[in-house]
Amino acid sequence: MKAILTTLVLLAALLVPVGTAQAVTTGNGSLVYAPPAGSAFDAAGTTYAKIIALKNNGTHNGELLVTYDQLVYVSGHQVYPIYRSTDGGSTWSHVSDVVPSSTFPSLTLTSQPFLYELPQAVGGLAAGTVLLAGNLMPADRSSSRIVLYKSTDRGSTWTYLSTVDTGGPAVYDPSPTSTTTTVWEPSFNIDASGNLVCYFSDERQKASGVLQAVVYRKSTDGGLTWGPVVNVAAVGNKSDRPGMITVAKLPNGKYIATYEVVNRPSQTLNTAPVYYKLSDDGVTWPSGLGTQIKLADGRGIGSSPYVRWVPAGGPNGMIVVASKWGLDSSGNINGGQDFFVNYNLGLGNWERLPFAVTYDASDTQGGFFSGFAQGIDVSPDGTTLYQATNVENASTTYNDIRVGTIPLNADHYEAERATVNNVSTVTHADASNGAKIGNINYSTSYVQFDVKAPAAGTYTVNVRYDNGTGATSSHLVSVNGGTAFTLSYPPTYDWGRFRWAQFTTALNAGTNTIRFSYNGTYAELDFIDVHRPGVAVPGEFKIVNRNSGKYLEIASALTTDGAGAGQWGDTDHMTQIWKVSSAGTSGYYTFTNKNSGKLLEIPSGSTANGTQADQRSSNGATYQHWSLTPTDSGYYKVPNRNSGKLLEIYQNSTADGAIADQWGDTGCACQQWTLVKEGIQ
Known part of the structure; x- marks a missing residue:
């Protein structure tokens, strides 16, 4: 979905200085920019907040950069403003403006910025180079152009690099009879072969019945030239309209793409639910529309998603998706104050993580496109999630740009x-x-x-x-x-x-x-x-058996060495919560019971089928180590490092109190488990 396209009114305005920021968790985050009252030509004031935390810039790692679509003219044209924070987002300084009209004098309107720091050298670009892409238009919106800029000094100065693609008039028309040919909404990542990939929305395939596709073009020379357009998701039914694609690389080498689908769940109830796909290399994607992101109860999210993988949260880190609003199980807009997260590399259940900064998701309290196309990133040490978004300001009637943080080690x-x-x-x-x-x-x-x-x-x-x-x-x-x-x-x-x-x-x-x-x-x-700020902690989970749906626990909440493990329905007790930590050897973990502080093990290093798992103080033995072997749909086999046998519920039982033991691989669902976090005590 696009920002509201309003009649343009030329208003000269200057950037206001940044005042003292509030704390980044309380106070609904810190203020980056507030459009002065009467200055904006669009009712939103700002949209498309984007943030990156530098991770490949040496002593400057941890600095934050923010940009956004500033719907204010500066000397007769729009710019992409760049703000920097060197104190974790508490305060912000305006360091530069990217001024596209200096290169393209007729293209005075800017939109849809995206920031990306190169994690590795690409072509002639060094690791740590900061890229900014956006969509440029003339004042009458008669064309669209995706352009790319680079900065080698952390956003202080910028150089035009290339034009990725050009399209027709920037007119938002999602109807099945639309004839628009716009290109929209760029984002970036590096594919498995080390090429720079620009993903974007493409309305130029209507002759094939495709209302809009999400596509990519690949560059093998560091963004100087671009290869052909290739589809990520394109549906030839003249209705489904995927857009606003972003892509994240996962620690298993796969990639996840998220995007909204306009005209879903129907053309009359168009709430743009968020879908996703997984890829082995970032450029080869399965056919079809993809899979909608939903909770177990059917709730989803909609409009302008942004995806990141972060290393905190669990043994596989977590995928975090920000979006403008929440959806009930029927697809109606219903709230919107939570990230949707996945701890299982994009498979299985999705859960929620509360926003750092909240806003009026449905625009019922005077905001205009609050929370639209927000950005997220994680600190270099993986313990802090940053959220940049536009938030309604009742005093100016515009949206401010604010940044908040969520600790990921809590x-x-x-x-x-x-x-x-x-x-x-x-x-x-x-x-x-x-x-x-x-x-x-x-x-x-x-x-x-x-x-x-x-x-x-x-x-x-x-x-x-x-x-x-x-x-x-x-x-x-x-x-x-x-x-x-x-x-x-x-x-x-x-x-x-x-x-x-x-x-x-x-x-x-x-x-x-x-x-x-x-x-x-x-x-x-x-x-x-x-x-404790700066102190990493293991992810805490309930460990759920696939066959029974019940939770792994230490029976009767015992805290003694040798107390046996079993399963039980939800009791709200810490004995059903486990801290999943690295065992110090790649691919192996310890499971520490939150109630007792003791480790799940196979006693005495037994290798026999049917040996009941129990708990004991840490002793460094391999029979206290476990691995997580993915199966499907977010479930894992959990083999013991010493015996090689799988953690299971004995005899496929679904009863409360059934013991957890080890057995050779039988292929049974009682030997599969998943990790669940939301709602744990």
């Missing part, structure tokens, strides 16, 4: 799974795990989290809340029964719009309590994340 605790008193569980589409705690309204009301800390020290606690009172609210917070302090919650737009509060506290090694109590005002709690 332990997660759901409010509805905590110990509660005199409160209510409230369902909400955008709440983590679909629920939050409300009605914390009485002197006896509280929500108490039992928090496991791996070591004594100072921890940061991020609190996802909503507060629709219109004024600042608060709770009293006490840690381990100590003196309570006041935690404030600035107002959110309503009782369905989430933001973040934050505090730091000392925690003891082992179990701690954090209690939130009524303090005379009103706010609701979704969950807390507890982490």
Whole structure:
């Protein structure tokens, strides 16, 4: 979907200076740019926020660059502004403008920018070169041109490199009778052969019944010249209209492409659900439309997706997809405050991870295309996810550009799974795990989290809340029964719009309590994340048996050496949560029970079929090591390193309490497992 195409009104305006930014987790992120009131020629003010965290620039690694579609004229033309942060996104400086009209004087309109840092040398371009692509148009939008610029000094100066492709008028018409021939929405990646690939949307195949395709052109000389157009997804039914493609490389060498499909689920209910495909090399893609990204309950996402793979979150890292809005199981717009994530290399179940920055996804509160075509990236150490997006500003009626962060090294605790008193569980589409705690309204009301800390020290606690009172609210917070302090919650737009509060506290090694109590005002709690900045932690998961659908656990929540492992339905207890960590040898992992702190093993190094798995303190033995061998649909076989036999549920049982043992490969579904994270305590 494209930005709103409005009548252009020439308004001279200058970039406003960047003020002091707010904290990047609280305050709905930090402010990068706010269009001055009365300055923009489009009701949105800004769209297409894009961000990269430098990872191939030596001592400058970790610096952040942001650009966006700035719907304001500078001296009679548009520019691509470049902002930089050297403090993790807390503050921003305007460092340069890319001015396409200096190369193409008649092309005064810019749109759809994309930033990309080369991870390796390509042609004559060195690793660390920053690329910017965008779509250029004349004032009457009578043509479209995808162009490429490069910077070798981290965005300070830019050089025109090449034109990737040209198309017809930039007119958005998704109807089956459309005759448009536009090229739109470029993005980049490096294919398996080391070539630079530009992916984009192409409306020039209508003679074949293709309303719009997502395609690519490949460059073997570092972006100077481009090969032929090749389809990634093109459907000849004059209706399905894939667009806004981005591509990420996965650690197994495969690639994932995500894109919206306009005119889905129907031409009358056009909410542009997000689809994906997997490729072995980034340029060879299966035929067809692809697979819609959905949760197990049928919820999806729609409009202007962006995909990244990040190394944190689990043994395979995770695929993170940002999109403008959420969809219910029927395809209707319904919320939109969560990334959709996959921990299994694009196979199997999708889950959610809350946004750092929220916005009015359905534009019902005065925003215009808020959250449209946002960008995400991860810090070089893999512990921080950055989100750049446009957010409605009630004062100017335009969208600001804001950047927020989410820690990827946090332990997660759901409010509805905590110990509660005199409160209510409230369902909400955008709440983590679909629920939050409300009605914390009485002197006896509280929500108490039992928090496991791996070591004594100072921890940061991020609190996802909503507060629709219109004024600042608060709770009293006490840690381990100590003196309570006041935690404030600035107002959110309503009782369905989430933001973040934050505090730091000392925690003891082992179990701690954090209690939130009524303090005379009103706010609701979704969950807390507890982490130590800069300290990586293993991913925490429930391990689900494919045959029974039940969770691997230590029976009766025992903490003793030798306690047996089995399966049980969901109990909300930490004995069903496992920390999946590298065993120090490539391809092998340890599974540490969160409740006991002990490792899953095959006792005494047995190699016999039917030996029950149990738990024991870490001893470095290979019988405490496991691997994850993919099967299909996101499931794994889990062989023990010592015996080579598979973790299973004995005799294919579906009963609560059935033991987990090892056995040679039988091909049975009871020997397959998947990793699930959302909603764990």
